[in-house]
Each structure stands twice: as C-alpha cells, then as structure tokens.
Amino acid sequence: MGGILLLQDGRSFSGESFGANATSVGEVVFNTSMTGYQEVLTDPSYCEQIVTMTVPHVGNYGVNDEDVESSKPQVAAFIARSFSRTYSNFRAEDGLDRYLRRSGIPGLHCIDTRALVRHIRDKGAMKAVVSTDGTPLATLQQMLLDWPGMEGRDLAHVVSTPEPYVFSEGEPSQKQVHVLDGGVKQNILRLFASTGAGVKVFPANTPAELLKDGADLVFLSNGPGDPAALPSMVGEVKKLVGQVPLVGICLGHQLLGLALGADTFKLRFGHRGGNHPVRDLDTGRVEITSQNHGFCVDAAGIEKAGGRVTHINLNDQTLEGFVHEDLGLMAVQFHPEAAPGPRDSQHLLLERFLAFAETNRKET
Amino acid sequence: MPRREDLQTIMVIGSGPIVIGQACEFDYSGTQACKALKALGYRVVLINSNPATIMTDPEVADATYVEPLSVRFAEQVIAREKPDAVLPTVGGQTGLNLAMALAEQGVLERYGVELIGAKPEAIEVGEDRAKFKEAMEDIGYSCPRAGTAETLQEAEEILKDVGLPAIIRPSYTLGGTGGGVAYNLEEFRTIVAHGLDLSPTRQVLVEESVLGWKEFELEVMRDLADNVIIICSIENFDPMGIHTGDSITVAPAQTLTDVEYQRLRDMSLRIIRRVGVETGGSNIQFAINPKDGEVRIIEMNPRVSRSSALASKATGFPIAKIAAQLAVGLRLDEISNDITQVTPASFEPTLDYVVVKVPRWNFEKFPEAKRNLGTSMKSVGEVMGIGRTFSEALLKAISSLEGGYPSATDFTDSQLAAALSIASPDRMAAVFECLRRGVDPSEVQRSTGIDRWFLGELAEIVAVEQQLQGRFLDGVSDEELRRAKQTGIPDAHLALILNCTEADVVERRKAGGIEPTFKRVDTCAAEFESFTPYLYSTYEEEDEAGESDSDRVIILGNGPNRIGQGLEFDYACCHAAFTVRKAGLTAVMLNNNPETVSTDYDTSDKLYFEPISKEHVQAVIDREQPLGVILQFGGQTPLKLSHRIGPVLGTSPDAIDICEDRDRFNELAQRLGIRQPEGALATTVEEAREAAGRIGFPLLVRPSYVLGGRAMRICYSSQEFESALGEALEASEGNPLLLDRYLEGAVEYDVDALCDGEDVYIAGIMEHVEEAGIHSGDSTAVLPAVLLSEENRKEMVEATTKMALALGVIGVVNLQFAIHDDVPYVFEVNPRASRTVPFVSKATGVPVASLATRLVLGEKLADMEQELKNKGAGYYFVKAPVFPWARFPGSDVVLGPEMRSTGEVMGVGRSFGEAYAKSQIAAGLNFPEDGGVFLSIRDRDKTELEDIARSLHSLGYKLWATTGTHAALEEMNIPSQHVFKVNEGRPNIVDQIKNGAIKLMINTPSGKKGLLDELAMRLAGLRYGTPCITTMSGGRAAISAIESLRSGDVEVVKLQELQ
Ligand SMILES: Nc1ncnc2c1ncn2[C@@H]1O[C@H](COP(=O)(O)OP(=O)(O)O)[C@@H](O)[C@H]1O
Ligand SMILES: Nc1ncnc2c1ncn2[C@@H]1O[C@H](COP(=O)(O)OP(=O)(O)O)[C@@H](O)[C@H]1O
Ligand SMILES: [Mg+2]
Ligand SMILES: [Mg+2]
Secondary structure, three states, X not given: OEEEEEEOOOOEEEEEEEEOOOEEEEXXXXXXXXXXXXXXXXXXXXOOEEEEEOXXXXXXXXXXXXXXXXXXXXXXXXXXXXXXXXXXXXXXXXXXXXXXXXXXXXXXXXXXXXXXHHHHHHHOOEEEEEEOOOOOHHHHHHHHHHOOOOOOOOOHHHHOOOOOEEEEOOOOOOOXXXXXXXXXXXXXXXXXXXXXXXXXXXXXXXXXXXXXXXXXEEEEOOXXXXXXXXXXXXXXXXXXXXXXXXXXXXXXXXXHHHHOOOOEEEEEEEEEEEEEEEEEOOOOOEEEEEEEEEEEXXXXXXXXXXXXXXXXXXXXXXXXXXXXXXXXXXXXOOEOOOOOOOOOOHHHHHHHHHHHHHHOOOOO | OOOOOOXXXXXXXXXXXXXXXXXXXXXXXXXXXXXXXXXXXXXXXXEOOOOOOOOOOOOOOOEEEOOOOOHHHHHHHHHHHOOOEEEOOOOHHHHHHHHHHHHHOOHHHHOOOEEOOOOHHHHHHHHOHHHHHHHHHHOOOOOXXXXXXXXXXXXXXXXXXXXXXXXXXXXXXXXXXXXXXXXXXXXXXXXXXXXXXXXXXXXXXXXXXXXXXXXXXXXXXXXXXXXXXXXXXXXEOOOXXXXXXXXXXXXXXXXXXXXXXXXXXXXXXXXXXXXXXXXXXXXXXXXXXXXXXXXXXXXXXXXXXXXXXXXXXXHOOOHHHHHHHHHOOOOHHHOEOOOOOOOEOOOOOEOOOEEEEEEEOOHHHXXXXXXXXXXXXXXXXEEEEEEOOHHHHHHXXXXXXXXXXXXXXXXXXXXXXXXXXXXXXXXXXXXHHHHHOOOOHHHHHHHHOOOHHHHHHHHHHHHHHHHHOOOOHHHOOHHHHHHHHHHOOOHHHHHHHOOOOHHHHHHHHHHOOOOOEXXXXXXXXXXXXXXXXXXXXXXXXXXXXXXXXXXXXXXXXXXXXXXXXXXXXXXXXHHHHHHHHHOOOEEEEEEOOXXXXXXXXXXXXXXXXXXXXHHHHHHHHHHHOOOEEEOOOOOHHHHOOOOOOOOEEOOOHHHHHHHHOHHHHHHHHHHHOOOOOOEEEEOOHHHHHHHHHHHOOOXXXXXXXOOOOOOOEEEOOXXXXXXXXXXXXXXXXXOOEEXXXXXXXXEEXXXXXXXXXXXXXXXXXXXXXXXXXXXXXXXXXXXXXXXXXXHHHHHHHHHHHHHHHHHOOEEEEEEEEEEEOOEEEXXXXXXXXXXXXXXXXXXXXXXXXXXXXXXXXXXXXXXXXXXXXOOOOXXXXXXXXXXXXXXXXOOOOOOOOOOOOOEEEEEEEOOHHHHHHHHHHHOXXXXXXXXXXXXXXXXXXXXXXXXXXXHHHHOOOEEEEOHHHHHHHHHOOOOOEEOEOOOOOOOEHHHHHHHOOEEEEEEOOOOOOOOHHHHHHHHHHHHOOOOEEOOHHHHHHHHHHHHHHHHOOOOOXXXXXOO
16 A cells, blocks of 8 residues: 655655554654664654654564553654564564554655655654545645644643553652653653652643642653643742752753743754763763653753753753752753663663752752 | 873784684774874874785884784884884784783783773683673673583583583684584584684683574773763674674664663673773674573673674774774764764764675685584675665675575475575575475574564565566566565566566666665764765665765775685775875775775765676766776676776776687787797587697696686696596586696796886786695795796796787786796786785885876876885795685695685795795794604605705704605605604504694695595694695795794884885
C-alpha cells in the first residue's frame, strides 16, 4: 500500500505504508536516536507529532510490554526509511506493524527521510499530514489548514492522568515525591520509585495546595505542547515556589522558567535524539543526554530572576538546566530518565533531585 | 584542559608490516595521530618498519625512522631524539607490545619518557586475559569461564570445568593465531599443544564456549576529564565463534532494543574506567545469548584497532586523530567536529544509513590449508558498503569484493547444508542459495546462528530477484526496477536475470529516471550542515554531492587488500589525491576499503565510498563530469575498467591493452629489439607439448589472465611437465597457457620509471636477493643493485626507455627483468604504479607517485629536475616480505612464483649487510648469535654450498647437515654433524629443532611437492620459531647480515637526514 506525507509548505513524499490505514495530522519532527522506537512511540511528549526516525530501519526487534513510556503509542504518525516485517528479539511479543495498527497510527516508509530531515532542518518543524488510506489530496490540504499547530497549544492537559494515583507507596523513611503529570514518562516514575521514594501522580490541573500537601518534593514532568500555553499551570507553580522543593524535567523545566519570569521560545527544529552533549557546569563533566523538546527557556531570564545556569547544550549553547537555591528549585531541559537514550544523567533522578529536596526542606 | 605544555617531542610507534589481523588501518590511525600531534605544535618522532605507509613519508613526522620495531632499535631512536612521551596506542598490538617492552626493560625510565594514552598498568589489565577477567568480576560483569594453562595436564584440568566444546587461545598472539575450537578431546589436545608452542609465554587460555551467541562491539573514547562516549556499535552478522575480523559486520547494531543497547553502553563506560584507559579509544567485544539476553564480555583492546578504523569510516568520527589529541590533554568538548564545524567532538555519532563490512580472503593461495573460519583470523582485507538499508549496503560491499554476485547454483542440497553449518568464505553464497531454493529462514538460522532479522532482509533481496527472474526488461515497471536498485542489486546481475546486457539495463533505468543520488556521511544524520563531501550512492530523491569550485579529477582506489594488491597501492592513490589537490583541482577519490588513508575524508576533496565497478564508477563520472579518471595507482582493479570508462588520464587504455595481451606485447618487444625469455601460447595439450619440445627445460607453465602468479609451475622434466599440464589447463579455463623458458639462477630486477611521453626517468632499479622464479612480491630486494654490471644496467635502462616511449606511458611504469648468463630479459611490463613505488620513494626521496600524477596532469619531466634528485646515495635499502604461514597451518613455507606475502618492511644501512640485517629483524627473523645451523641443500645448489658453509663455520656456528649435504661438506673438509631426516631415525632434525640445538635452517627444497619429511622439518622450524631460509642467495645475504651485526655498528637512520 502506498502512503503520503504532505507538508505545510507543499512538499510531499510518497512511500509505502505500514501500521494503520489512516490519516493523521501533526507537527513533523525528527529523532536521531538509533535505538528505542517503542519508547519514542509511547512518549506522551510526542502527542500530535509526526515522528521521523533518522535511523533507517525500524521494527527490527519488534515490540514488547516492558519498553513503554505510557500505556499506548502517542505519536500522530511514524516515519522511517525502512520498516522491517521480520523482527527478532527474545523479548519481542509482537511486530511493530500490528502494534501501530491496533492504535490506529499510520506509518510511512520507503521515503527519502534524509531529504525530509534536511528540509525540516532548513525550514523548521512544520505542520504535516500522513495519509495511508487514500484520502484525496484536497482533503489533506484542508486538514493542514484546519490544524492549529503546536504554538500556543495546551496538550499537557490532554495527555495527563485524569485522576491522581499512587505509583509507588515507597518506604516510610523515604521522601514523598508528588508528580504533576503533564505527560510524564514512566521511567521517571520507575527511577524515583527505585530509590524507595513514595511516588504519587497528579493531574495537570491540580491546584498548588493539593500538590504540596504531604510532599517532600514536587516534581514537574515532561510533556507535549507549548509551555507558554499553560498559564494556569504556571500560576499554580508560582504558588509553590519557595513553599516546597521543586524540580522539573523538560516541560517541567519550562514551567519553572516561566514561573521565575523567564521567557520560552520555539527552537527551529528542536532537540530530539540520544546524543546531545550537555555540560554540567558544577562538575565540568559532559553528559550525553536524551532530548526531546521543541521549546526552550531563555537563560538570561533565569539569571535575572536570581537563578543560576547549571547545564548548557554544547551543540548550540542553549539552556539545559538551572537552579535557584534561594527559592529551592532546580530543573533540566533534557531527559535524565533516558528511555530511550544514554543514562549518563540518571543520577539526577536517583540522587541529586532527592538530595536537593533534603537540603531545601521546608519546615512546616 | 588545553594541550600539555610540558611535552615537546612525542614518539609514535607504528604497527610494522601488514600481516593478517594488522593491516593498513594502522597506517590510517598512525598518520592521523602524527598529523594531529604536529598540528598541535609538537615535534613528532616516528618509528615504523613499513615503508609502504603514508605515515613514514618524510613530511608526516619531524623525524622518521624506518627501523625494526624492537627494543634495540627503538632505544636508539629514543636516545637520539629524546622524546618526552611515547604514544603506544595507534600502532596496533605491535605498538603496544613494543611500548610495554620498553617500559619493562627500563628504557622509558632511563630516558625519562612517559607513556601517554594508556599507562602500562591499564595495558596490562586490558591485554592479560586473566587479569581482565578478574577486573570484570570486580565490577560484577561476567566473562566466559576460563583458566590459563601452561601444560596439557593443566589444560585438561580446566576442561573439566568449562566442558566441550571449548575455546583455546594462546596468550599474547595476534588476532587469535593458533587458537581454535575443540569439539572433542582429541582436537582439544592437538590445539592446546599447538597453542602452547605458539604463545611467546607458553600459555593458553581454555575457555567456556559461547558459540552461536550474538557478537557485538562498541567503540569507546575517554578523555582525561573522564568524559566517555560511544562512537559506534557494531553487530556481527556471523555469530560468536567466527573471529570479528572474519565476520561480516554491520553498523549500527540492528537487533538490540534500547534497553539492551544501553546496558552494553553502561558496561562499556564502566569497563574503560575499571581497566583504567585514561584517554583515547578502546574496543570492547560482547557476546549476547539470543535466547535470554545474557551478556558475556569477550575482550577489550585498549588502543585503536581494526574495528575503530571501521567505526571511523562508518561514522565520520576520526577516532585515531581524536585519540592523539586526547592523549596530550585536550578534552572531547574542546575539540570540534570537523564535519559540522559548529558542534564539539563530545557527542555520539548517529547514522542514517547502514554500513556493512565484508572480509576478503585469499585461501586459494594456501591450498594445503583448510578453508574453515573460526576464532583465528584468516582474512587479508575487507570492504565496506554504505547504503540506506542493510540490503543495499551488503550488496554494495559484495560488489566491492570484485567476486561476483553471491550464488551457489551448482551446489547440491547436501553440499549446501554442509556449507551452511561449517563457516567458510562460501557461506554467504550458500545462505542466498538456500533462500532462493525456498529453505525457511528459521532453518538457516538454526544451522548458521545468523540472526533472523538479517535473514529476513536477505529473503527480501531474494524476493525482489525472483520477482524479476526470467522476465523481459521491457515488461519490468519503473517501480519494480527502482525497488531492485534500492535493494542494492547491481545492474550486471539484473542483466543476468533479465537476460539482457548491462548496457540495456542502464538504458532502461535512465529512461525511467532511475539514477543514483549521493548522500553524505556526516556523523549527525543531517541534523547539522556538513562541510565534508564524504559520499555514498543510493536510489532516493535528493542529491548532496554538491558542486566544486574547480575541475574534478577522479582517482580510482585499489579496493580491498589482498595478497599482491595492498597498502602499496593505497599509498600511491593517496599521493595522487594530494597532488591533484595541490594542482588546484578537485581530487575525487573512489574506493571502498575502510582500512585505508585514501578513504579518510581528509585525503581528498571529495570521497565516494563505492564499489569499483563499471556501474558505480560510471555513476560518479556522470555526477562529477570530471576532466578524467586516473587508473594507474590502484593496481589491477581500476586497470580492468580501462576500456569501459573514460576519459582516462595518463597512459592510454590501448597501451594498457598491449601490456596485457601477450601477442601484442611480443610483437612490440620484438620490434623494439627487447629480449624476452623464449615462450609460446598453447590452448591444447598437443600445442603445449610441441612448444615444450621447442623451448626445452626448465620450463615455466602458467595460465594466462590470472594474478599474482596463480597456479604457476616450474618444470624440470617432461614428467613434471605432464603432471603440471592438466592442472594448468584447468586453471586457465579455456584461456591459452603461457609457456616460457625458465631462466634458472637468473637475478631478477624491478624497474620503476616515470615517463611524460618524451622523456623517461628511471626512479629505481631494485635487485632481488632471491633468484627469478620467486615472485617479485615475495622476494627481498635491494636498492641500489649490488651485482649489476654497468653494461647490463645501461641495457635495462635503454629497454625501459624504449618501452615506455613506445607505449606512450604518461605517468609511472614498472618493468620486470632478469639477467641470465649476463644477458637481460624482460618478463613483463606493468603500465601502472607497482608494489615497489613506496619503497623506491622512501629509498630515494623522490616522490614517485606524486610526480607521476603531475605528469598525468600534463607536466613535463624536464621541469622537475629538482625533485628528481636521488637523496638515498650512500645507503643501501632492503625491502623484505612478511608471510602469513602461521595462519594457515599445514602450508609449506617454501617460496615460489605464486605470491603469498602480505606485507613488507624496509631496512636501511651503510652496507648491504646492515640493511639486510635490519630488514630481516624487522620481518621477524632473529639471527642467532651462536649455536647450530642446519644445512640441507639440493644437488643443484651444492656448487654454492662451500662459500656459505665455510663462512658459517668461521663465524663459529656448529653445522648440522643431512646425509647428502653432510657428505659434500666432508669432501670440502668443513666439519659438520650428521642429522637424520624425519623418516630416517631418531633423534632427527625435528627433535633437534625442538631441543633448541638448531637455531637457523638453510634448506633449499628439492622441488618435488611430495617430499613430506622436508615439509615436516620446515613446519617444525615455523612452529618453534627457528628461521628457515630456502634459497642460497638468501643464505649468502644472511651471512653478510650476521657479519654486519657482529661488527656492532648498526645504527638507526633518520629519513629526513637523507640528501
Ligand atoms: N568463549 C567463546 N566462545 C565462542 N567464541 C568465542 C569465545 N571467545 C572468543 N570467541 C570468538 O573468537 C573471536 C576472537 O576472540 P577475541 O577474544 O576477540 O580475540 P582477538 O584478540 O583475536 O580479537 C571472537 O571474535 C569470537 O567470535
Ligand atoms: N621466464 C622466467 N624465468 C624465471 N622466472 C620467471 C620467468 N617468468 C616469470 N618468472 C618469475 O615469476 C614471477 C611472477 O611472474 P610475473 O610475470 O611477474 O607475474 P605477476 O603478474 O603475478 O607479477 C616473477 O616475479 C619471476 O620471479
Ligand atoms: Mg577480538
Ligand atoms: Mg584482541
């Protein structure tokens, strides 16, 4: 079966389809990780995005029940140079094709993904539609016009848990971590829980009071969409600042930045992959990080608010992390939980965040 | 950290001659290291015995010593050059071993020299398998269970624990030499005994087998600030049990989930830290159980390696260059990525293509040896294919091997089954054939251990083939044709299955707009702009080859290393590229050998990593529209294309044809009055007999159109002739047989010359130490000639001049002569750079390949006077070959007209003896100071015995001899001790070798193949490290070497000193 990718600027790519016969609109982005397509697919931060893997082959090792970052694939559509029907891995439970089909997600392959990546690199991430069900071109064009795009989009509330839940009771002697879920990746929760901490997850619209209650640490999760479109969340975060130790990853990093009064801006084509060098300014070390973000916090705003830059991206010098010791908050833009990607920074989740909670403990 | 300021001079150790397991990847890494250190402002001192390397070019290092890689010579270099530090990690196992020896023997301490890159402690943990295993257990990782044994009994004790099948590995040997897999006790005992003999420490490791597990490699780099990155993951297509050097390998790894991959990554980080490699690159090998994901660590190489060269080419990340920078204190994040220019080197390359490496073997040269693959590496070279999919990359790699499309149609089903279960060079073809015959991939998986995913991809290729098979080209749709091309199927094979010509396929493709596009290797999957046109072809939409500011010149490389066509040709190709660049033109390199300097994106302006086939070369020509293509530096591979591509720059295709076509060549030689050995062509037995009768004996018989002396035989009698005839006719496959009078006892010469169509310059006349009849590539050669009369020299110069002018050579040409009864004869003319070009360049200081390129580009010799000055006057230079005997148990060590050496070394000295001595030491032959010398000389050579024997006797050696030789010596009144041949009684010669009574053997073989006891004796010598000289001239040269060594004034020579 044939399929097509149509971009907002009129460029199109025709190839072969896999996954569901469907039509799906979103922002087309690319990810340079060479492994971990299942983690990528299930990462809620990719909500309403059409993800292109730069690695040529996908499907090679099938899918399993363990390597998931949420309960289901989240991407709008999935693109690679070549989808392999044969899969091989001792943990594989099914093939990628059926996995996507079950979730109604179209896949497109046999296209020049490198040309697509170069196009995105030069023109920026843009609106696009993938169709594998023969929808007429005119309809696709209309869909592109109708789709609002990423900027100004509040998607955190779409992917967040509807109800609070306890991920892990934790050991009584250990910290209680309250997670504000804007699309949290499971591995963040798993890593917190592995330290013995109690982990409780709250919906994105949870008021500050509730979040703070009984927490040693409030964690602001990663998630999709435009942070600037989340004024209510930022408002609640502001109420927490200084009240309870606060840490964040990715979207959480952006929310904390906004709460300090810094601006966020959209990167031309984002950072998505598993090979980004980030310098930890405290230790001087370079960590290879997993990244997935299209928006970025302006470092100047952080410094103006009395915060201190702790991490920078060595590829483009953008802000990757900061701390505000007086106010007891710290955050990183990249993904220390990895999954997929290198685990150089997992120590943040396993140690540093919790230690930070300890040193910034609020007597109440 | 900026570069270290406390260091001024750094010594780099090269890897010496090309041997199996250590090839030109170390010229690539060493050259990069030298250049990087020099660019940082250090004074670089280099020692490497291999003259055919770019790294030993005088402009690469500040002080270059082409000297044996032994403590004695390295110490002399250190004493003279006073380096502050030694970089031991870019010269392979050889470099590492020499550095360790310098450390252990106190040389480094004595001269206050620091080891940088890796400290002795780390090298030891990395290299000593027992210590390594302990270290791994220390950090909670497991290696296969194993124990070290020094005797057979100890080995059997360990076997009780590890069980059969067991892996046996001699300690401290390279690339698994002498190791193997034992499936039963008998095999076990044999391999252990053999392994104990081969190990310099007389130890073997007996190890639990994980045969059939999946094999992976990770390339790791670390800087002094403890930043660690992974450059590349490599997955072996062939499972554990087949040496990675003999495996098809794929990058990036294809069948690992992120969880599994990150686990290997985490382990690699901890391993490099635990072993303590402070800076630089290391290679770590893992085995993974396909059933449950269990991991075992196989080994780590604490240095750059063959795999790191591959990883560099696969990713565009120059590991050796960066390793050198890290060794002097730079941090990864202080070094910028050459390709993107804006991002730092502290990142992990990401690939948006697939790379497949396929080994190249030369088993046909060693007919006595088994063709099986195992834990001891046998391949002599490799190719890499790059494609946007695995299948495309694999099929491009296979095209690069120049061996045709994988097919085994003539195999019966049971032959196929055998070819599947026993790994050999034929296995790939067998796998394809099985899939074509409809065998289920799972069945193939079971008998080969090859992962299902790979087999699935192969099955896709077969499906595409079968969809087209037997159809008419006109009936094939554009879609189908595009799909076939995207799959990687070459035009030539499409022509075969569609029953048309390759030209038809090309025409049909072009009509359908199905033409290749070129993509870049850029380390970052196009996330950043790339500034280095490192390209590969594929069938997609967008082309990134880019435009050039100046006219293009394409240089065709030499493809995979193989015996007879190796590093020497890459050397010449690199110089061609450098020169084209210097001329202000755009140098476009086309090659597919990942080990080489020519495939470094720094060497040329544009690099096309492609098969050297009509199809792929033409595609690059179409894209680049060059001034022309230079063929004359890449050996036979590009010459074969001379009539099919163009325009050719330099010597014309017609001249090339004359040299290849016996009749045309004879006619020309006759016209010019150049003498050739009497000869004839014969297609039938009758013709052959008639010619033999006319020419007489001894007679040289060989098939035409074969390379490197394949199936060449010397016949002394009509019986020998009759027996050779059948074999030769068969090998020549319908082509005529060549019969030549064998010039017995003739001295052979190689002449390299430059010609611009008007003038001829003789670059070098090399005299072979061994007589004609021993392949020029396997001969030891000396420059300047020692025995050559002025008259004969003139005659050869004249013949060369006439020949070059008559052919209209533009560039370089090589002639082979032999002087028989004081008369020169010409054997052959090679209208291209020869194997000796780098040697001549080193010995004379005349950059032959570079000048040849300038001639090709239109310059004249008359304008080069300055550069043509021989700077080697006053010195002798000896080139000596190195052989892979130990890799091919059972093959005889006797030299003959079939080339079998893999590499070469050079010795330089004030006298022939000194130069020869150094060359032999560099080649691994150690002349004994005293003890017994064994002589067994065939009757034909007995006239020359007296001289040699008398000299040896007066040098104080005790002589041993077999019956005939002993009798001859008695007659000459030279004392000797009689010793039995193998079948005559005990103690025999083999016993005496084992007992250490005999330290050197001179045995000229009696010629007939069947003499098993001679063979046994030579093999015993090989096994126990007793050198064996098989020619009288070699014996004489050895004596002058020993005399020179005794005199004591053997000194190292700096190439830059020659004037
Ligand atoms: N325990 C084992 N079981 C099966 N195969 C093995 C085992 N150890 C090594 N091998 C095979 O032998 C090859 C060579 O072993 P390795 O330790 O890498 O030595 P080398 O120093 O020659 O590279 C490996 O590439 C692997 O295929
Ligand atoms: N007529 C001959 N007499 C003696 N030796 C010969 C003769 N012809 C060839 N040889 C020997 O055989 C070797 C290989 O022959 P050559 O023609 O150079 O083949 P190749 O193309 O493999 O280099 C030569 O180097 C030489 O030593
Ligand atoms: Mg190995
Ligand atoms: Mg090794």
